[in-house]
Amino acid sequence: NAGVMQNPRHLVRRRGQEARLRCSPMKGHSHVYWYRQLPEEGLKFMVYLQKENIIDESGMPKERFSAEFPKEGPSILRIQQVVRGDSAAYFCASSPQGTGIQPQHFGDGTRLSIL
């Protein structure tokens, strides 16, 4: 999965702390997507961003979760006051701008564990 870079790969937090997950899209890609995967489940869409804009956040919980993709720097998924149920693998994907069929390419994910 060279290209989409996510860090950290593993993150451990205690209940009530904040978690920040970073994603740098592939070079030339201006669309970023965040997905969450629980054990034995498929990936679930959370949010779709372009530079400085949130396009679709229909899959993101209304409270504690936020995402941004600033003009400069990586996209950030922020989870405030984490709870045990936030433990999951969080994947970022990117795709290029423009017309035509372009698949989303994924990073290797951040595994978040809540103690």
Place this chain on the structure above:
Amino acid sequence: DQQVKQNSPSLSVQEGRISILNCDYTNSMFDYFLWYKKYPAEGPTFLISISSIKDKNEDGRFTVFLNKSAKHLSLHIVPSQPGDSAVYFCAASRGGSQGNLIFGKGTKLSVKP
């Protein structure tokens, strides 16, 4: 409410034979379908996709078939190789390639030498 379903959690195939992975969907508005392969501790890797205006797309050993009337797609791998052993996810989108993807739960393929 699962819009994309992969009803077989696992599949075991002999090396050299054909692997057929199946996927059903319920939303007739989906217009773009993809297959991803995933190894443990890695992200999904794109394999092959198909637009709803086609019924078949082929790339090397991988072929995807789409039956819109049955809301069914399948991935054929032939010949299967031990390195193909992984979890395969079917995904669908309503917005072409720019929409968010709806994933199935995956099928774990084991290819035995």
